[in-house]
Amino acid sequence: MAEIIDGRTIAKELRTAVSQQTERLAQVGVKAGLAVILVGDDPASQIYVRNKERAAKKVGVVAETLHYPTTVTQAELLTKIDYLNQNPTVDAILVQSPLPAHINEETIQAAISPAKDVDGFHPENIGRLFAGRNEFYPVANTPRGVMTMLAHEGVSLDGKNAVVIGRSILVGRPMFALLAKAGATVSLLHRGTPSALKRQLVQAADIVVVAAGHPNLLKGEDIKPGAVVIDVGINRMDDGSLVGDVDFQAVSQLASKITPVPGGVGPMTIATLLETTVELAARHHGIELEQGWQNI
Ligand SMILES: Nc1nc(=O)c2c([nH]1)NC[C@@H]1CN(c3ccc(C(=O)N[C@@H](CCC(=O)O)C(=O)O)cc3)C=[N+]21
Numbered sequence: 001m002a003e004i005i006d007g008r009t010i011a012k013e014l015r016t017a018v019s020q021q022t023e024r025l026a027q028v029g030v031k032a033g034l035a036v037i038l039v040g041d042d043p044a045s046q047i048y049v050r051n052k053e054r055a056a057k058k059v060g061v062v063a064e065t066l067h068y069p070t071t072v073t074q075a076e077l078l079t080k081i082d083y084l085n086q087n088p089t090v091d092a093i094l095v096q097s098p099l100p101a102h103i104n105e106e107t108i109q110a111a112i113s114p115a116k117d118v119d120g121f122h123p124e125n126i127g128r129l130f131a132g133r134n135e136f137y138p139v140a141n142t143p144r145g146v147m148t149m150l151a152h153e154g155v156s157l158d159g160k161n162a163v164v165i166g167r168s169i170l171v172g173r174p175m176f177a178l179l180a181k182a183g184a185t186v187s188l189l190h191r192g193t194p195s196a197l198k199r200q201l202v203q204a205a206d207i208v209v210v211a212a213g214h215p216n217l218l219k220g221e222d223i224k225p226g227a228v229v230i231d232v233g234i235n236r237m238d239d240g241s242l243v244g245d246v247d248f249q250a251v252s253q254l255a256s257k258i259t260p261v262p263g264g265v266g267p268m269t270i271a272t273l274l275e276t277t278v279e280l281a282a283r284h285h286g287i288e289l290e291q292g293w294q295n296i
Pocket of ligand 1: 044096242269
């Protein structure tokens, strides 16, 4: 039976560290400020925003959510982002995905100042990440949170064989870059991967990160016994329950370590967002913090 990687406990430890950092900032009169732009009512985004507000309050980050109807225009959002870019009390800006079809997500992400881009989606920050030069700029919080979990669990990556399933800009692609930077040999699988090749690559992997958005995508017989399995999926079922992309029952029989859903990657995403917000605030004010991007 696999050891369960408890995201709630690790996230709590991370929030404690972040609280210590906000206290240090408070001593020099700095408050870390996060602005979240939420458009429409995507259920996953709503969970995220609700949990984020609660967690921000606990660690002393000032969070403000700007909620717009789906009819908001791209020009209105760009005006708001410009205002937030210039507002000195705002250290971090997050625009929730997905956005309505009439809004170009790429244009919106590119309008956020790279120094306030807490999600790491600005093209400059993506470029830095893929160049392995992300030390002073943010990378996406979900993959960063996964890296923190792996480090916390003592999972070494150097020389390991890793597979990432899903090529989203939110998770799969940045996950690929971070694992490669950490010394793993990484395969990025997606819906276009031929199934025989997929079977072969997953079967050989020491670490499997699944971020595809399909319940039961990863089954017990798919993995190598002893593999570490990270489930990034968040799927709301008809009965209201939340499941990941991994058949937890079957895969946990064979894996050495596995993350549950809920209580795995989700809480880490939130805690990492706060961690990044505080780092951005410190950087804006020229304050050195002990922990930082250098850990990935
Ligand atoms: N710009 C942007 N950045 C994001 O990081 C982003 C986004 N947009 N859009 C939506 C998705 C979704 N997402 C979640 C994060 C945490 C939980 C979370 O806290 N999950 C708990 C939920 C528990 C529950 O509701 O029962 C858990 O897994 O244990 C959920 C969803 C971030 N996203």
